[in-house]
């Protein structure tokens with residue numbers, strides 16, 4: 001396992017959390033009436049160690065990778081789509097490209113392990129190999145490949161936060177990655193594949209059944225049934241390069257005091273792996289949305305997470321996280337800009 005990954009993440013500032021809670025209680029509204037927005041502003045204040053939380057600079061990183069297991073008919077789309085989408089990200093036509101433009105935030109796309117033979121223009125290439133091996137018949141990755149993928153996440157994260165970041169948004173692209181993510185989720189939680197496996201890009205029921213069987217057989221083949229396996233062994237057995245890179249980026253972000261906005265099912269599985277490797281990163285995670293992918297709710301419960309949005313999204317690419325950013329920005333604006341009862345000469349609650 002990468003030696004840096006266990007390094008402690010800072011503890012959020014309890015002093016700033018307390019000040020932010022007091023401020024929320026004094027703003028001109030019935031106490032608690034802004035619901036989850038109050039909690040988001042207080043959390044950001046504590047994480048950023050400030051009286052004035054911000055969600056302006058929110059760079060997006062997308063990690064892409066291909067999956068050998070995709071050859072088993074577990075996705076509704078062919079593996080070619082992964083690299084084709086890299087070109088689409090770079091030329092600005094993908095959903096996340098549009099969202100990044102509208103939000104005015106930078107988008108970094110990292111090829112963490114696609115099948116592409118040459119670097120894609122406008123995409124950072126940092127990959128130990130082209131695609132994972134088919135985990136239906138062999139280990140997806142060697143331990144050194146896992147270490148390199150975790151490091152890829154950390155390198156990209158550091159590059160992005162060097163330009164300044166109030167928080168980071170993480171996303172992924174990789175045909176077949178809901179299969180890898182579901183296998184990882186099962187191995188980390190001991191849940192049955194039937195409960196975790198979803199339809200991904202749009203498999204029909206027969207396709208989902210096939211996916212369940214592929215995962216069941218793989219968990220048995222690699223000896224990672226139940227919940228006792230170590231994260232590095234799980235990544236090596238059934239992992240994805242972009243998923244390991246996400247885990248590395250999540251831990252590194254928390255170690256560098258930068259909150260992370262978590263996207264849907266795949267990024268949440270990477271987050272669960274991060275929390276298992278290094279529990280001190282958990283306070284730095286903000287959960288953006290509840291995906292329509294079966295299994296995402298279980299991941300959220302596993303981390304005791306309350307997502308901001310529930311829009312029936314099942315896209316990935318960090319799109320759910322990007323869509324939640326305006327809510328975070330407005331939560332900060334309310335926290336920072338509203339008048340207190342004293343300032344506005346409004347009467348407080350009847351004692």
Ligand SMILES: Cc1cc2ncn([C@H]3O[C@H](COP(=O)(O)O)[C@@H](O)[C@H]3O)c2cc1C
Pocket residue numbers: 074075076077081085172173174175176177178179199200201202315316317
């Ligand atoms: C055109 C296209 C764009 C996408 N953008 C994200 N995904 C999403 O779908 C994939 C996971 O689903 P599965 O495991 O079923 O392959 C990932 O690439 C994910 O990011 C896409 C999928 C497609 C087809």
Ligand SMILES: O=C(O)c1cccnc1
Pocket residue numbers: 178200201263264265266267291292293296313314315316317
């Ligand atoms: O929840 C997600 O992130 C998701 C679901 C389906 C396909 N791609 C991503």
